[in-house]
Amino acid sequence: MIKIAGFLFVWGGGTAAGFWKARQYRQRAEQLRQFVAAFVMFESMIRFGAHSMEHIARTIADQITAPVGTLFRQFADKLTEWEQEAGQLWVQFMEQTALTVTAQDRAILQQAGAMLGRSAKEAESEKLRMVIRQLEQQRESAESEAGRFASLAQSGGVAGGLMAAILFY
């Protein structure tokens, strides 16, 4: 009885690990897609509107789902009482928020915060467009990775778990 339970536990663990990895692949692609959508909104609101950064962040938060939407809402909340530059706050958020993105993605996202709110409209817009381009590339690669490896991770997890369970049985 204990052996069967152990068998199922090992198999279940392997399967869960596979599904968790597959979910990470999909989540990274989804989060990058959300960031791209958020920065496209950010850039167009800067270019065509006269809204404060706090207002823009709240508008984005209302339209983008968690976790990126939540991140923008928290950023807007904190910005009202923030005594230093907005860029510093953004970098702090990027370092502290739990996201399923790679270190390279995170570095690009941090770049978006550099000089945030300190430049003229055109410069701010140009910088955001560059960040959007880079994020788009990351998103494409994340989607391709998710397409290739997510199912592999799932079936690998199931098969690996089963194999380990048989070996331990």
Add this chain to the structure above:
Amino acid sequence: MTSILTYFPDPIRSALRPYVLNDTYGIEEIRLRPGKNVEICGRTVHELPVLFTESCRHAFLSHITSHSLYRLEEQIKRGYITVAGGHRIGFAGQAVLRNGEVAAMEHLAFFNIRLAKEKKGIAEPLARMIYHERWHSTLLIGPPQSGKTTLLRDIARLCGSGSADRSIAPVKTIVIDERSELAGCLNGVPQLDVGTRTDVLDACPKSEGMMMMIRSMSPDVLVADEIGRPEDTAALEEALNAGVAVMASVHAESLSEAARRPVIERIIQAGLFRYYVVLNRNKRWTVQKEWVTA
């Protein structure tokens, strides 16, 4: 006036608080220069024992722009912004030229915060002279810090709200507030009292604004600060021909000095204003000349 304190980073805010709360020195301006002591100007000039450091500069700039410098490009190009409470913050930094014209300002480092002070009732004695059954066009002449804007704001308030004591009925008044200094508008809403029947056209060039308002808002009185550009003459003529009284101001020490400027000379010679009120640096005024039109 205390609303201005919220824009300063903590060490400066603490140092300024007692002076602003008690209005010691009759503060009119707060001046910030990188690496230098904070200076307050009023009846006398006084240096506070606190430095305007680099981090203070970033924090101050973030506060006054709400972390959004991009949306104030036009104001920054003009050299000042207006913040809540109607206070005006002028600045200097590095000008960016494009085709020989100032296209932007970068590295903003020097700031002059001019505190908006409402002095309700200061125009009442003047109303005795410029109101006879209706408001008459009046030009205020004075050097900087002589109180032209404060007086003009109170004239607008009197026109728009009237005065029961002086049997002055409120009339439709339009303030053309090119520099957001008269009404101190923030997002289109006046922060200072400019009267109940007063409409404000904020941040619009005076001449263009006067024409627009005459055509669309049927004003009885138009109020505009610091006229002096050639196109202002045509707008003033248009207003007076439409039967609108104009209250305006101009920078000069005296009427004769103002008349040395070709545009003002043309305005005076055309008899566009009925009264000329000359202010001095002690904020006292005299009606120096009355131009009686036919």
